[in-house]
């Protein structure tokens with residue numbers, strides 16, 4: 477992940493030193509479960525996630541410019557849909573509740589979409605939310621995605637079945 481910048485945010489690769497900031501929000505039951513993962517139990521678990529899941533090339537730490545604090549994660553999950561234009565990838569994100577409601581994740585997501593289409597050469601980006609996660613639905617709508625389908629899916633990390641609402645943004649639609 478190359479360093480990206482928006483008006484209020486820096487998007488950059490995660491570092492081990494971000495573990496305390498990640499744990500601050502990842503321990504909160506309002507954050508992981510709606511996205512399909514359990515709250516982190518301690519800071520070491522956050523460090524392990526930084527070294528594995530967040531070390532993927534398409535994933536960025538969402539950093540507030542004004543104070544350098546890591547307030548979330550956002551990026552491409554390396555999940556691809558064979559039935560959609562290729563190459564495609566899935567956008568995922570989560571943020572510290574103390575910073576919700578300021579339009580920060582739509583700001584990060586728009587820049588990641590630009591990066592995905594212009595730099596990574598993606599033809600389409602998928603994004604989905606689980607039933608009732610209206611906060612994520614709003615981010616998806618604000619970024620210009622189009623609804624495609626709703627499916628029943630197994631949430632592996634929580635051992636649950638949920639309804640997942642799927643959306644797509646093609647490069648062609650994004651350019652408009």
Ligand SMILES: CC(C)(COP(=O)(O)OP(=O)(O)OC[C@H]1O[C@@H](n2cnc3c(N)ncnc32)[C@H](O)[C@@H]1OP(=O)(O)O)[C@@H](O)C(=O)NCCC(=O)NCCS
Pocket residue numbers: 506507508510511569570571572575576577578579580581582604605606609610611612614615618
């Ligand atoms: C989804 C998420 C990243 C949104 O980030 P954000 O920067 O707050 O996004 P926005 O400011 O655009 O707010 C989106 C919606 O959240 C709701 N919202 C905002 N602030 C809120 C708050 N303090 N409490 C409850 N809901 C709030 C509003 O419905 C808002 O929509 P609106 O702008 O039409 O009113 C954040 O809610 C989050 O981290 N949720 C938990 C993880 C998650 O669900 N990830 C996505 C998995 S698919």
